[in-house]
Amino acid sequence: MKRLRRSMLFLPGNNPGMLQNGGIFAADSVILDLEDAVAPQEKDAARFLVAEALRSIDYGNSEKVVRINPLETFAERDIAVIAPSRPDVILIPKVQCSKDIEEISKMVSRYELLPGSIRLIALLETPQGIAQAHNIAGTGKRLSALALGAEDYTASLGATRSRYGEEIFFARMMVINAAAAASIQSIDTPFTDVDDIDGLQQDTVLAKKLGFKGKLVINPRQIDVIHEVFNPSNGEISWAVRVLEAIRQAEAEGSGVASLQGKMIDAPIVSRAEQIVHLARRLGLLKEGF
Amino acid sequence: MSELITFCGAFAKQPVQYRKAVRVKRMLPGISKVETSLEEVFNKIPITNGMTLSFHHHLRNGDQVVNLVLATAAKLGIRDLNIALSSVFPVHAPLIDHVCNGVVTGLDTNYLSGPVAKAISQGLLPQPIIMRTHGGRARAIECGQLPIDVAFIAAPCADSYGNLNGVMGKNACGSLGYAFPDAEYADYVVAITDCLEEYPLAQISISQTRVDYVVTIDSIGDAKGIVSGTTQVTKDPVGLKIAQMAAQVIQATGLLQDGFSFQTGAGGVSLAVAHYVRKMMQAGNITGSFALGGITGYMVDMLNDGCFQRLLDVQGFDMAAVRSLAANINHREIGADCYANPFNSGCAVNQLDAVILGATEIDTSFNVNVTTGSDGIIMGGSGGHSDAAAGAKVTIIVTNLLRGRLPIIVEKVLTVTTPGESVDVVVTERGIAVNPRRSDLRQRLADAGITVMNIEDLKLMAERIAGKPEQIVLADKVVALVEYRDGTIIDVVKQISSAN
Numbered sequence: 157m158k159r160l161r162r163s164m165l166f167l168p169g170n171n172p173g174m175l176q177n178g179g180i181f182a183a184d185s186v187i188l189d190l191e192d193a194v195a196p197q198e199k200d201a202a203r204f205l206v207a208e209a210l211r212s213i214d215y216g217n218s219e220k221v222v223r224i225n226p227l228e229t230f231a232e233r234d235i236a237v238i239a240p241s242r243p244d245v246i247l248i249p250k251v252q253c254s255k256d257i258e259e260i261s262k263m264v265s266r267y268e269l270l271p272g273s274i275r276l277i278a279l280l281e282t283p284q285g286i287a288q289a290h291n292i293a294g295t296g297k298r299l300s301a302l303a304l305g306a307e308d309y310t311a312s313l314g315a316t317r318s319r320y321g322e323e324i325f326f327a328r329m330m331v332i333n334a335a336a337a338a339s340i341q342s343i344d345t346p347f348t349d350v351d352d353i354d355g356l357q358q359d360t361v362l363a364k365k366l367g368f369k370g371k372l373v374i375n376p377r378q379i380d381v382i383h384e385v386f387n388p389s390n391g392e393i394s395w396a397v398r399v400l401e402a403i404r405q406a407e408a409e410g411s412g413v414a415s416l417q418g419k420m421i422d423a424p425i426v427s428r429a430e431q432i433v434h435l436a437r438r439l440g441l442l443k444e445g446f
Numbered sequence: 447m448s449e450l451i452t453f454c455g456a457f458a459k460q461p462v463q464y465r466k467a468v469r470v471k472r473m474l475p476g477i478s479k480v481e482t483s484l485e486e487v488f489n490k491i492p493i494t495n496g497m498t499l500s501f502h503h504h505l506r507n508g509d510q511v512v513n514l515v516l517a518t519a520a521k522l523g524i525r526d527l528n529i530a531l532s533s534v535f536p537v538h539a540p541l542i543d544h545v546c547n548g549v550v551t552g553l554d555t556n557y558l559s560g561p562v563a564k565a566i567s568q569g570l571l572p573q574p575i576i577m578r579t580h581g582g583r584a585r586a587i588e589c590g591q592l593p594i595d596v597a598f599i600a601a602p603c604a605d606s607y608g609n610l611n612g613v614m615g616k617n618a619c620g621s622l623g624y625a626f627p628d629a630e631y632a633d634y635v636v637a638i639t640d641c642l643e644e645y646p647l648a649q650i651s652i653s654q655t656r657v658d659y660v661v662t663i664d665s666i667g668d669a670k671g672i673v674s675g676t677t678q679v680t681k682d683p684v685g686l687k688i689a690q691m692a693a694q695v696i697q698a699t700g701l702l703q704d705g706f707s708f709q710t711g712a713g714g715v716s717l718a719v720a721h722y723v724r725k726m727m728q729a730g731n732i733t734g735s736f737a738l739g740g741i742t743g744y745m746v747d748m749l750n751d752g753c754f755q756r757l758l759d760v761q762g763f764d765m766a767a768v769r770s771l772a773a774n775i776n777h778r779e780i781g782a783d784c785y786a787n788p789f790n791s792g793c794a795v796n797q798l799d800a801v802i803l804g805a806t807e808i809d810t811s812f813n814v815n816v817t818t819g820s821d822g823i824i825m826g827g828s829g830g831h832s833d834a835a836a837g838a839k840v841t842i843i844v845t846n847l848l849r850g851r852l853p854i855i856v857e858k859v860l861t862v863t864t865p866g867e868s869v870d871v872v873v874t875e876r877g878i879a880v881n882p883r884r885s886d887l888r889q890r891l892a893d894a895g896i897t898v899m900n901i902e903d904l905k906l907m908a909e910r911i912a913g914k915p916e917q918i919v920l921a922d923k924v925v926a927l928v929e930y931r932d933g934t935i936i937d938v939v940k941q942i943s944s945a946n
Contacts, residue, residue, distance in 0.1 A: 176848070176911065177684050180875045213911075376683035380690075 159219060160184045160438065161301065161341055161370040162386035163379045166223070168193035169202040179215035181376040187221040190234050191249050199230055203237045210241035221277070223247040227256055232263050239267035239274060245300065250308070251278040253288045254295040261296050274298065277343070281305030283312050286327045289334035302335045303372060304328060306345035317348075319355050321362070332367040344368040350375040360385040387439055388432045396436070399429035450927070453936035456836050456868050461789045466590030469633045471658065479660045480606050480642070484518040487659050491634050493519065496526045497595040500632060502625045503533035503557075504600065504612060504761060508671025511600040511638050513540050514663065520549045528552035530592055532583060532624045532782075533829065536560030537671060545570055554592060556580050557827035566925055567823040569941040574924045577817065577824075577939075580624065580760070581786025581793060581833035582931040587627040589789065591933060597632035599625045599657075600666045604639040605647040608657025612762070612779075613649060613772035615641030617667045620741070620762020620771050622651045626781025629656050640666045649772065651779055673764050679721050679744065680714030684846060684875050689715050692802060692844050692873045693722030698894035699840050699887060701799040702726060706734035708754075709795070709834050710802040712742050712763045715844050719802045720744055727753045738785070738794050739830060741777075746770040749777060758794050760785040760830075786833035788931045795830070795837025803831050805845045805872075807859045810901050812866030812881045814843060815859035817928060820852050822918050822942045824926065828863050832931050835868040840887065847874035852915055853908030855901060860918070861928060862937040877904050919943045 165183035167174045169190045178186045188209060194202040210220055222243045224234035227250075235246065248260050257278060268274045276298040280286055286309065293302055306324045307317065315323040324345065335342035344363040347356040360382050363371055371382050388396070399421055406414035414421045436442040451459070473479070481487050493499070499519075501512045512531060517540070519527060525548045529541070532555065539561040544550040553575040558566065566575055578586060586592035599622070603614035612622040617640060629635050629652045636659045637652075680686060696702055696719075708723065710716040721744070727734060728751070736756040737745050743766025749757050750770075757777045762768050770777045786795050795801075806826070807815040814835075819825040835841040845854050855872070870887055872879045879901035880888040891898050926939035 177875065180687055181683065377681070377686060 158341060159300065160435075161219070161343060163373045163382045164221065164303075164343060164370060165218075165373040165376060165379065166193065166346075169206045170194045170198050172205065175205065175209040176213060179213065179218055181379050182216070183218050183373060183376070183379050184370065185219040185221050185245070186215055187223050187247055187372075188243075189223045190230075190238075191223050191225050199225065203234055207237050207241040210238070210243055219244045221245040221247050223249060223279070226250045227259060231260060235260070235263045236267050239264055240269055242269060243274060245275045245277055247277045247279055247303070249279045249305070250281055250285065251292055252282055252284045254291045257292060257295040257299060261298050264298070272297070275300040277301045277303055279303045279305050280327075280331055281308040283309065286330050289330045290337060293334040293338035293340060299338075299340060301341035301343050301369075302331050303343035304331045304345045305372075307348065319349075319352070319359075321359060328363070328366055328368070336367065341369040342367065344371040346372040346374045347378065348374065350377060353377075353381060357381050357385065387441060388436050392432050393436045393442060396429035396432035397442075399425060400433060451934045453865065453930045453934040456865055456930075459932040459934055461589070463589060465588050466593070466631060468631050471656070473658075478606070479608050479658065481659050481661045484515060484638075484661055484663075485522065487636055487661055488518055488522055488524075490659070491596060493524060493596055495524055496528075498528040498530055498552075498554075498593060500530040500594045500597040500628045501532070502599065502622070502628070503531070503535065504619045504622055504624060505617065505667040505672050506533075506619075507535040507537045508617070508667040508669060509535065509537055509600060510665060510667050511598060512538055514638075515598050516540065516544050516549060520544060520547060525549055526551045528554065530554040530583075530594060530628075532580070533557040533827075534559065534562045538562055542570060554578070555827065556583055557829045558824050559826060563824040567818075567939070567942050569921070569923055569925055571925070574938070575926045576929055577827045577926050578929045579786065579828040579832045579931040580782050580830040581788055581795070582828075582929055582933065584627040584782040584785075584787040585789045585931065585933065587631045588783065588787065589933070594628055594632040596634040596636060597625070597628035598636050598638055599629060599652065601637040601639040601652075601660075602666065603641045603643060603647065604637045604660050605643045605645040605654075606660060607645045608635075608637055608654040608660050609645070609647040609650045610637050610639075610652040610657065611647060611649045612651060613768055614643070615639070617641075617665065617669055617672060618765075618768045619667070619672050620768040621759045621779045623760035623779060623781045623785060625652060627783050632656075634658050636661060638663060638666055640664060678714060679717045682714065685715040686718055687875050688844050688846070688873055689718030690722050691875075691878060692719045692842050693726060694894070694896060695842060695871055695873060695878065695891060696723060696800050696840070697726055698891045698896055699800070700890060701839060702730070702732060704733050706732060707736050707738065707797055707799045708734060708801070709738040709798055709838070711804060712740050713804060716802050716804065717742065717744050719844065720748065724748055724751070724753055736797075738798060739834065741767040741771075743767060746777070749774070758785070786830055786837070786931070788833070788836070793833075793837065795834045798834060798838035800840045800842065801834040801838040802842050802844055803835060803864075805843045805854065807854055807856050808843055808845065808869070808872055809856050809859045809866070810905060812869040812872070812901065813859050813862045814864040814866070814869055815861045817861040817863045817926075817937075818939055820915070820918070822860060822920055822940070824939060828928075832864040832868070835864045836931065840870050841868060842871045842873060843869055844873050847876045847904060847908045848912050851912050853905065853912050855905040855908055857905070861939055863928060865930070865936065872901060872904070874904060876907055879904050
């Protein structure tokens with residue numbers, strides 16, 4: 157069963173208060189950040205603080221993710237300290253090619269306590285990374301998802317970030333398609349204006365419509381809005397239930413073909429309905445018995 | 447000092463007395479009330495050693511009146527004054543010198559913050575101060591337990607014959623509600639204003655019939671200090687989480703329906719609760735009855751949006767509240783007696799469905815401390831806390847489970863401000879506890895799918911994260927008597943020890 161990653165909340169790795177409270181917001185994942193949130197002279201302290209947080213703070217049901225520094229800087233030093241504290245996932249920034257994943261994977265193997273236990277997520281935030289998305293997505297067994305980091309990416313392009321995100325449409329689709337082709341998840345870039353709740357809602361609706369399975373989150377206030385969008389709506393749940401009901405009825409009647417309101421239900425529709433019902437059940441949005 | 451009675455239950459004490467008879471006054475035709483100097487008023491009354499002078503906090507940290515009056519007293523060589531100031535703010539720091547010089551020897555208040563609070567905790571005064579609730583102060587004045595010789599009322603606007611309001615003038619502050627009992631019961635009433643209008647004033651909060659003098663000065667206050675600094679909805683994610691959970695609790699109680707009445711503070715988390723409640727009311731097309739207490743622009747917006755039919759305003763916190771009180775007939779000014787006095791024929795807090803209150807500490811018996819900080823130093827007081835908790839159908843305390851490194855839920859609070867029997871629910875970022883006295887509420891919350899924890903488990907959770915702090919050491923000297931709203935003594939504050 158794939159991990160639910162509707163929301164992945166960044167927590168600055170050098171902020172004890174935020175690290176301590178990170179578990180109370182019910183994000184699907186918390187990302188203890190050693191990269192952008194931490195100044196170079198504080199990397200050392202943050203690394204040990206995050207390792208301690210992983211061992212001692214109860215993050216509830218949230219998946220524990222650590223964003224390390226890029227391969228060419230402190231990645232190995234980060235992994236050496238972090239991996240023994242058993243994070244669920246390491247988020248690798250600025251992934252450029254499949255070789256990056258292989259190298260990080262080897263480093264993790266050197267330091268993790270339980271072989272193969274730590275998963276990886278690749279953050280694609282450069283034009284090279286986006287161009288290599290398909291190769292990256294298919295690299296190794298540890299990789300669980302691709303995530304898009306649009307701020308660095310658009311800066312490299314010389315593009316201007318906008319509220320509606322036209323400039324990142326190509327990158328979004330590359331990430332989504334590459335991830336889907338490799339049967340892993342795709343996670344959307346964060347919405348950076350934390351005061352623009354309407355903008356966040358629209359951006360998340362678009363992300364879900366395009367195919368993303370979740371979104372990076374830079375402020376806990378964004379979580380509820382994102383969950384609301386990624387949760388199946390009442391209409392979707394009701395449709396999915398009716399689809400599966402129709403299939404069940406057709407099977408009971410020995411009919412090979414099921415239809416709903418005059419439209420034939422084919423395999424992709426069944427698959428989509430099953431996913432919705434499955435998610436609704438996991439989120440407690442569907443009563444038992446179905 | 448009269449005989450002290452120990453607290454024995456929120457509604458145990460019954461009044462068996464008549465109200466204090468007020469001094470009968472007269473004013474002959476042709477006499478002017480207007481004076482241009484405080485000294486002149488001091489001499490005319492006359493103000494003498496040992497008197498009780500009263501003041502109010504509607505100008506909050508922008509108040510200049512207390513300092514001006516006490517400077518006058520000091521200049522005239524008056525000593526041994528008892529100061530009944532409804533709340534003490536940092537701006538009142540000169541009080542400390544007046545105590546050191548013997549001008550002031552007693553303090554009676556509902557809330558203290560800043561240097562005076564610290565100095566009192568360090569044993570500034572030989573006698574303990576009295577800390578009351580807002581409703582308790584009105585009760586004490588009306589029942590003769592706080593006799594006031596002279597009430598000085600800071601008036602943002604006055605006419606020449608002593609009609610006053612708080613909504614006009616350069617230092618408009620809104621409601622003058624805390625001055626109402628003093629105006630009625632003090633032997634002498636002196637209005638101090640920097641905005642003198644012709645008689646009669648268009649809008650009258652306190653009427654001419656009890657005001658003896660009107661003193662004009664350059665400025666009664668500093669407008670910047672009048673507006674409270676905390677009247678915005680918090681952006682702190684932890685505060686927002688607590689607020690959202692508190693709003694869900696209110697919804698689960700079933701009280702959030704047409705006719706809902708509500709009180710919340712001006713602090714960021716309290717206002718955030720209002721924010722979530724507002725969303726729920728709008729989504730459910732609910733029209734509440736009234737919101738009560740200190741009023742902010744946010745509550746004014748809720749009134750204007752149709753969330754409430756009335757605001758009952760005992761104190762304004764920002765200019766939006768001032769403007770609304772001046773212009774909107776559904777925004778009503780009420781006095782401290784009407785707001786919260788337990789010994790009248792019914793005060794407004796009794797009509798509350800839900801109140802949101804804070805805590806510096808809460809214990810496993812649900813007693814709340816809003817009087818002293820973790821260092822034992824006075825940093826607040828009841829204000830309306832105990833009053834609203836006693837009156838409301840559901841009293842919800844919102845607090846972080848940990849503040850800094852300190853667990854907020856403790857075995858026994860350092861100072862009991864509000865008794866646990868009047869507290870129903872505690873909402874923290876890591877869980878909700880319901881007072882065992884309210885099994886009905888616990889059931890309602892459970893029915894709504896809200897997880898309820900035992901308060902002891904919340905306490906343990908905090909201690910697992912932050913450890914158990916050592917008890918602080920206090921000296922033996924009592925520096926403050928904490929009076930419950932009915933006049934009984936619920937706790938005392940002791941002097942902080944130099945050992946800490």
